[in-house]
Amino acid sequence: MQGRIEEMDEEGLGVLTVDRKLHVPFTAPGDVVEVRGWRRKKHRLIATEYKVIEPSGLRxxxxxxxxxxxxxxxxxxxxxxxxxxxxxxxxxxxxxxxxxxxxxxxxxxxRNRIDIVISTRGIGFRRRGTWWDAVDIEGCPVFGPSSTRVLHSLREFIEDHDPALYNIRQNEGFLHYIVIREGKFTGELMINLITSEGPLPEAFPEYFDYADSVYWSVNRTPSDVSYGEIRMFWGKEFIQEKLDDTVYLIHPNSFFQTxxxxxxxxxxxxxxxxxxxxxxxxxxxxxxxxxxxxxxxxxxxxxxxxxxxxxxxxxxxxxxxxxxxxxxxxxxxxxxxxxxxxxxxxxxxxxxxxxxxxxxxxxxxxxxxxxxxxxxxxxxxxxxxxxxxxxxxxxxxxxxxxxxxxxxxxxxxxxx
CATH class of the missing domain: 3.40.50.150 (Vaccinia Virus protein VP39)
Known part of the structure; x- marks a missing residue:
């Protein structure tokens, strides 16, 4: 199918209407696209194989x-x-x-929080449209420069100690997630490593000596989640964030506006x-x-x-x-x-x-x-x-x- 994207749906996908309505990711109104494959999801047809053959001036x-x-x-x-x-x-x-x-x-x-999966498929975020795959990243622009530093330190730790990474499909492995939180107005940095049950090398916190707070949490459940029971922490028990004249304590397992x-x-x-x-x-x-x-x-x-x-x-x-x-x-x-x-x-x-x-x-x-x-x-x-x-x-x-x-x-x- 080929045609022009005329509008966007409520999830931000471009809508192509030819003899049926197709929802095309990462497109903009005015794009001319060619769609060769799609799948049905929640009563909609989502394009899976497509290309922009004439980009919109909005892009x-x-x-x-x-x-x-x-x-x-x-x-x-x-x-x-x-x-x-x-x-x-x-x-x-x-x-x-x-x-x-x-x-x-x-x-x-x-963003003051990102949850990064530490998987055999990559260290980063889930690949779009999958639960089992990950995109390997060096840093996250919506979080900021400290994400690059933390990920570099994490990879050094993995290279030196060779812990088992998370196999998402089989739900196996020791390292699962690393959650980075930062007080944007205070500059304070928190790192929370989520693992399955097992011994953590004693040197782990040394790789993140620039962080104000370093946590180790254990997820004992079969669920694929980026939190767990607190096992140990180094440095501050909390970091702080400040909104206007009000100060808030941030804990690894507490919610705060992102x-x-x-x-x-x-x-x-x-x-x-x-x-x-x-x-x-x-x-x-x-x-x-x-x-x-x-x-x-x-x-x-x-x-x-x-x-x-x-x-x-x-x-x-x-x-x-x-x-x-x-x-x-x-x-x-x-x-x-x-x-x-x-x-x-x-x-x-x-x-x-x-x-x-x-x-x-x-x-x-x-x-x-x-x-x-x-x-x-x-x-x-x-x-x-x-x-x-x-x-x-x-x-x-x-x-x-x-x-x-x-x-x-x-x-x-x-x-x-």
Whole structure:
């Protein structure tokens, strides 16, 4: 099949329509492409064998040498302004209203975490479209220069000690992943090596003596995951990140927004939208929003189901000299929302639990700030909540340059 790409789907793939609709990776509107093979995935036809025979004027040269092979970035062939336009159109169409997207302050070097597989197929990221293959990399431009240094040290360690690398297909091998985390505003660096059970050469931390914190974690499960039970650490127990005037401790197994530069704008936006004195921070995590708001004099209660995250939030509370209250709990078990001026929800990709939605509609707190990493479930939840709420504000923030993903912040006000 041959034809011109006229549009992009919501995942950032070019759409070619001839006698059927084909979704073509790494293409741009205006490209003329030839497609020779495809596969069916989730009711769509995805091109697997194709070439661009006449490039669009929209295209730009990708910065990353692994673009098109690595499964991480899929939009580097588009100028960043086009990426923002694509995300704004995507949100506007989905939410049926005009939604502006704020660009990331930095387009490269913005990620503060990357998870690198240490496999017999390569040391790097999963090859696009596979679970069993990897692209060997020397560094990651979206993370920054320290990734190159860490990967060089890792390869030196492997060359000197010859540990068994992860065979992904057979789920065998000692070394599985190395996770790199960096405080973008503090410059502090953390390395977490994930292995299966077995002895780690004592010299391992010496290869990373420039890192502030070095961890060894063991994954005893059959699952292919980039975390495990902490076995040992060297240096600092935590690294720190700073968003505006608020400092946060980072633990290997705790979640933190992956783009620190845009996370500053996110916490500021949430603070601007918050009303009243008493705030409930649901899905509070390590206290990213709650601690920031408490520093501004608001009375904050946070609820989070992950005990480690709650422990980290309490440490962050103490570190910043505020008195927000955090406790372990599930979204579905929240009892009373009526006493809060603002309720902040930042749920996982699955969205709000139905029991929580029913509780909101029963208690009707005046203000809800909904932070979402999945616009589809945001839309589903809004369709129900609009029974008793109106949308006061909605905007996107690009936390994930070069990918089709986008963060959304919406403010809902109870109808009078």
């Amino acid at each position: 730009t040269e990708p910065v990353c040498p692994y673009f098109g092979k690595c499964g991480g970035c899929t939009l580097q062939h588009l100028p960043y302004s086009e990426q923002i336009r694509f995300k704004s159109d995507k949100l506007s169409n989905l939410l049926d209203m005009m939604v502006d997207v704020s660009p990331s302050p930095r387009v490269y070097g913005h 783009n620190s530069y845009q996370a500053v704008n996110l916490v500021k936006r949430v603070a601007e939208l918050s009303e009243g004195d008493r705030v409930l921070d649901l899905y509070s995590g390590v206290g990213t929003f709650g601690i920031y708001l408490a520093k501004r004099g608001l009375h904050v209660e946070g609820i989070e189901m992950n005990p480690l995250a709650v422990e980290m939030a309490r440490r962050n509370n103490e570190l910043n000299g505020v008195e927000a209250a955090f406790r372990v709990g599930k979204d579905r078990d929240v009892k009373d929302l009526a006493g809060y001026d603002t309720v902040i929800v930042d749920p996982p990709r699955a969205g709000l639990h139905p029991k929580l939605i029913r509780r909101i509609l029963r208690d009707v707190p005046e203000n809800i700030i909904y932070v979402s990493c999945n616009p589809k479930t945001l839309k589903q939840n809004l369709d129900v909540l609009l029974e008793k709420y109106g949308i006061d504000y909605v905007a996107g923030l690009d936390m994930f340059p070069h990918t089709p993903h986008v963060e959304v912040v919406a403010k809902l006000k109870a109808k009078v």
